[in-house]
Ligand SMILES: NC(=O)C1=CN([C@@H]2O[C@H](COP(=O)(O)OP(=O)(O)OC[C@H]3O[C@@H](n4cnc5c(N)ncnc54)[C@H](OP(=O)(O)O)[C@@H]3O)[C@@H](O)[C@H]2O)C=CC1
């Protein structure tokens with residue numbers, strides 16, 4: 632039975648992570664509204680959500696938002712879209728964020744709030760996406776997140792979760808807060824592990840470092856996480872890249888005490904997951920290349936930190952993305968090609 636004390640949750644994006652979160656929160660008794668694109672929205676209204684997680688089937692009915700108004704009454708809104716779709720999704724669904732809504736960007740890569748102006752790129756309007764996002768989503772209303780979930784989607788509203796089942800959340804300024812505590816309790820009631828971090832910038836960086844290495848390497852090798860880690864050549868290359876990103880993190884002032892070897896070991900908890908970037912590559916969808924490794928490379932250049940391995944892999948994966956033989960339409964490539 633639904634408890635009135637549980638927070639109302641909104642989720643933007645009905646892909647692997649969005650469906651996993653929505654099904655879990657609904658199953659945990661939350662009032663969930665999911666904001667999806669038209670075709671996915673119609674299917675989910677008809678058939679609900681189906682999540683397979685650790686051999687358990689979770690079927691859940693959730694409300695599907697029709698317009699931004701439907702999200703105004705939410706306590707927490709997760710954004711679970713690819714980073715290149717983020718600004719458009721925020722414009723579509725959160726054009727005027729009420730002060731009562733807490734936003735959780737469940738997105739890989741280096742987020743817009745991480746280093747003000749660090750990754751600025753020009754837009755036709757002259758406003759950078761980071762500046763626009765910061766205006767639409769005030770920092771005070773964000774809980775930072777490192778997404779340690781693994782999932783893939785097989786059809787609209789259908790997701791399969793892998794071995795990872797954990798979120799790290801935290802206030803951007805490291806403070807403790809009731810809203811983070813409530814969200815943690817809600818995540819745990821929904822069957823997920825959740826830790827509150829007092830150093831979320833560090834946690835987001837440590838997650839971003841892993842993605843900057845393994846997501847591109849998965850596209851270039853075609854391997855899942857377990858097979859990449861079992862390959863001595865790929866592991867050696869991954870260690871070089873990890874050392875570079877960890878050094879960059881220290882250069883920008885993060886108190887990183889993990890070694891590349893330790894970070895590599897932690898990646899094993901992803902089991903045999905196929906990275907989200909490899910999933911997209913095989914589906915002929917645009918890749919998060921710029922958000923995940925391009926951003927790392929640009930930050931390295933800005934901070935005059937040499938990253939030769941990361942630079943080389945960026946060049947290769949960018950090219951693999953542009954020349955992806957699985958690309959469905961030429962319009963899919965436009966976004967990456969114009970960067
Ligand atoms: N999958 C995984 O295991 C993990 C993923 N992540 C990260 O989580 C984020 C989400 O990834 P994932 O769920 O895998 O991605 P998916 O591509 O599976 O899902 C993203 C969903 O967002 C939808 N979407 C895009 N724009 C809008 C919009 N304007 N309004 C409504 N819906 C929109 C997409 O629709 P459409 O398909 O029509 O474009 C798609 O259904 C990424 O940053 C990823 O790197 C992090 C950890 C693990």
Ligand SMILES: CC(C)(CO)C(=O)C(=O)O
Nearest residue numbers: 781841901904905906907
């Ligand atoms: C690879 C993984 C599961 C963890 O690093 C991930 O975050 C992704 O698929 O994007």
